[in-house]
Amino acid sequence: MKRAKKITKQKNPAQTAFTRFMLVVAFFILWIGAIGVRLVHLQVNQSEWLRERAQDQRRDELKSRMLRGTIYDRSERALAMSVKVKSLYADPREIEDVEATAQDVAAALKIKPDQIAKDLREGKETNKRFVWLAQKLDEDAAHQLNKELETYDLKKFDTPKYKGLHWREEQKRSYPYKNLAAQIVGFSNADDIGQAGIEQSQEEILRGNVVKKWQDRDRLGRVYEEQEATREPPKDVVLTISHSIQYKVEQALEKGARASSAKSGMAIVLDPRNGEILAMANYPSFDPNRYTEFPTENYQNRAIQAIYSPGSVFKLITYGAALDSNLITADGMIDCSRGFIEVAGHRFNDPHATKTMSYVEAMAVSSNVAAIKTGMSLGKENFYLYAQKFGFGQPTGIELPAEARGLFRSPETWNGDSLASMSIGYEVGVTAMQMVSAYAAIANGGVRVKPHIIKEIRHSGGKPAFVSELTGTPIVSQDAARGLRKMLREVVVKGTAKRAQLNGYTSAGKTGTAWKYNAKLKRVDAGKFVSSFIGMAPAENPAVVILVVMDEPQGGARDGGQVSAPVFREIAEGILPEMNVVPDANYVQEDLTAQTIPSEIEEVVLPETENVNGIDAPKNESKKNVGKTAVSSSVKETKRIEIETKPEPKKESKSPNADKKLSKPAALNTDAKNKSSTERVKKKT
Amino acid sequence: MSKRKQSIKSKTQTARRDPIPWKYCFLTLVCGLMLVVGFFFAARSHFSSIDFGIKNSRLRKQIEELEADKRRLILSKEIALSPAEIKKAAKRIGLTEMTASNIEVYRPPVKEKSKTEKLIVEKPKLEFLEKSAPAKKEEKKPEVKIEKKLPETKEKSEKIKVQIARK
Structure with a gap:
């Protein structure tokens, strides 16, 4: 028995070790089990609270x-x-x-x-x-x-x-x-x-x-x-404008506006072939970095938001419609010998139209009688249709906000002399963009391309998301467009826009001078004008169409040919070489004085709308407010203000305030003098 | 009986031969070691991932800063290249705007040179003649006089420009 006991005692170490091992394992299992239970408890019951706490601690x-x-x-x-x-x-x-x-x-x-x-x-x-x-x-x-x-x-x-x-x-x-x-x-x-x-x-x-x-x-x-x-x-948005052309246009516009002490000015440069706007300038301007420091009026893009009476520049539409309708030809003759025309009791005077002349000549001297006769031959409906085709009375669709649609009434609301007034650019309200678009159509062979300012919209990586597409609408035939260009060329060569002649390039265009409506006086103000010039260069195959509009030029010069045409010239001469347009002329402009340029005579028609003649954007474009020509004799006097064509002196600023007002003109005049003297030296040498 | 004795004997013999359970000890050690090594590696990878995360975020931040810097530099470049700034810089280094007054007239060689010069500085020459010495002497050295007068005209034109700028 004792021996048996010994044997069992001798067995114990292995068993003990095993037991101990198992105990350790059991301990670990229990420990892990306990942890597991705790984890399950935390995960199931307290997970949300714990997650929030943990995230608060470490996460921002x-x-x-x-x-x-x-x-x-x-x-x-x-x-x-x-x-x-x-x-x-x-x-x-x-x-x-x-x-x-x-x-x-x-x-x-x-x-x-x-x-x-x-x-x-x-x-x-x-x-x-x-x-x-x-x-x-x-x-x-x-x-x-x-x-x-x-x-x-x-x-x-x-x-x-x-x-x-x-x-x-x-x-x-x-x-x-x-x-x-x-x-x-x-x-x-x-x-x-x-x-x-x-x-x-x-x-x-x-x-x-x-x-x-x-x-x-x-x-x-x-x-x-x-x-x-x-x-x-x-x-990102890519625009069609070029910063260097824009700068040149702005500089020229500012210089011109200061020289003529104009209240405001605008200029547009457009490529007629594709409708791309290369520059659109407004004067006065503002710095968008510090926009709060400038008056809110300066924020307005007048080129698309302001409506004004175009005056003679609108004659292009009259002649264009007539040419396209085969009612006239550019070289055809028209009788203007009476020097005036009476329509529905309204007498339109025209001192230049004292003889029978060709349409080309009539355009060159900006004859009102010829334009009115042409307009009358077209008829109300036809005239209205063509004006609509040219894009008047509707926004051009340029990608800029608050574009005005202009004022162009339907024929039902016209008075007896409305057609005559509209033929010479009154009783209509246009935006500068509409005008330049119409001229661009003529420059482009009669096809009107929708003007646009966005070239491309693209993703931040550079991949294009949108590319503007060309949409062209034929307005007049190519022959009609060619005839109009010929007429416009004559305006620059012999007519009212001699100051628009360029060095190295041919040019064509039309001047316009319209009186402004004075809301306080309730009639047109003889001292306030909108002077404009719209031109294209080179004349045969225009690469650019340039519009220059000056609002309320002061001092001696007032005509579009004197105020706006030089600005056109400066712009065109500056940008055409930059655009790699091959010069097509060797003409060097001579010194021009007021006498050498026929001044424009405008027949002023009183529109009852407050802003039709004004350059300020209209507050209400409803039909009710659209201008009407009053018939009463008392109003008639105020409606017709005939400006005498006094030959202007060589020094353009003779008014007492001119020297005070015009700080720049003095400088410009000196430049002009110097230039002419150097040119003379050039010729002599 | 003898068989039973023998089996007991053999068991006691083996028990004596292996008093410590090395086998289990070794197994425990291996398990423990594996656990420690596992923990060690897990900890190491955890901390290295955090470290990589920190480095990664720093690099991201650096990229963001560099991109912001790039934009600022582009902006500075655009400001510096704006036509108005170029004009200012040109004025600062003494360049003047291209006007008719500062276009230099082409001077043909030798003989015609003096004629053109006379034409160019026609006015200053007259002023100079009014103020100074007899006409005969001047006629002998017209070129020198022209050179002296030229700076005056420049000054005048500069004054005019300054006046214009001030206005």
Whole structure:
């Protein structure tokens, strides 16, 4: 028995080891089991709460808006672009020591601490959670400020030193070319919402989406994991305008407007072959970077929003319709020997029309009688139809906001002399864009191409999303267009637009001078004009159509041929070589004086609409307000204001105020003198 | 009986031969080691992933900053290349705008040179003649006089330009 006991004792070590091992295993199983149970408990019952707690500890949720799309010109130069900036704000509730914080922040911002302290104190008292301290600081300034406010003990290395101060990432819209094409590009407000121009019309394309970003941080505040919601980035817009042409046009327009002391001016350069607008300038302009500092009138893009009576430039439509209807030929003759015409008791005088002349000559001297007779031969319906074909009374469809449709009444509402008035460009309200589009149709062989200013819309990677397509509508026959170009050429060579003759290029065009309606006087104001010139160059195969309109030019010069034609010349001579247009003439312009240019005589017809003759955009375009020609004799006197054609002196500014008003003209005159003298030297040598 | 004794004997002999259960000890050690190594590797990969995450986020931030810098530089470039700025810079270095007054007239060689020069500076010459010495002497050295007067005309034109600019 004893031996048996010994044997069982001898068995024990192995068994003990096994038992111990099993105990350890059991312990581990129990431990893991307990952990498992706890885990299941946490996962099932407390998961939400724990997740939130964990995320609060380590995760930051950031919201940022994608940078707004860029606006480029045709040569890929950025006209408007956004950059990232930072703004510093405070949560006053979190700030413990308001005074110390205000002191330090003010020192860093280099401003007085009183205002900051006041704002913070007020915020704390009223339980505000947001007080701006510094807005839209660029990266360098923000970095510098952060450096002054940061502390190394702080957990989150990119947050300011004091509790309650936070950075907010924002974007700032910049317009590097400042005034250049300001009315086209427009501007966006502090919330980055487009307010004018392309910025407004293409808001949906340019506006960036809000993107959420989650950052996981470790205990030292270092980001170790980032997640970002994917959203489509905004697109970029490429315009048809060229920055250099735009600059030249703006300079020439400003110079011309200052020289004539015009209230405002506008110019458009359009490629008639494809309807691309190469430049669209307005004077006065504004800087979109500091738009609040300028009067709101300057924001208006008058070229598409302002309506004015075109005057003689509208005769192109009259003659164009007649030529296309085979009622006249360019070389055909018309009897204007009486020097006046009476229509429905309304006498239209015309001192230039004192003989029988060809239509080409009639256009050159801007004969009202010839135009009225031509218009009358067309008839109401036909005239209206052609005017509509040319695009009057409807917006051109350009991709800019608030385009006016103009004023063009249907024939049912016309008076007895309306057709005659419309034939010479009265009783109609047009926009500069409509006029230039009509002339472009003639330059393009009678085919009207829809004018457009957006060349391309593309994704941020450069892949095009939209490319503008050409849409052409034939308006008049090619022969009619050729005949009209011939007539327009004669205007420049022998007629009212001699100052539109170019060095090295042939040009064609038409001047227009229309009186403005004075709402206070309730009749046209003999001292206020809209002087315009629309021309094309080279005359045979036009590469550009240029419109120049001056509103209320002051001083001696008033005619479109004297005020606007020189601006056309400066623009054309500046841009045609840049466009690689081959010169087609060797003509060097001689000194022109007022005597050598036949001045335009306009028969003024009183429109009862306040703004028909005015360049200001009409407030109401309803038919009720459309101009009517009054029949009463008392009104008739005011309706017809005949301007005497006094031969103007060589020095154009003889009025006492002219020297005071015109600071630039003096300079321009000296330039002109110098130029003429050097040209004379050239010839002699 | 003898068989039973023998079996007991053999068992006691083996028990004596292997008093410590090395086999189980070894197994425990291996398991423990594996667990430790597993933990070690898991910890290592965890920390390295965090480290990579940190580096990654820093690089992302750097990319963002560089892109923002790039945009700022593009903006600066556009500002610098704007026609108005080019004009300012040109004025700063003394270049003037191309006008009729500052176009230099072509001077044909040798003989005709003096004629053209006379024509160019016609006015200054007259002024100079009015103010200074007898006409005969001047006729002898017309070129020198022209050269002296030229700066005056430049000054005048510059003054005019300054006046224009001020206005």
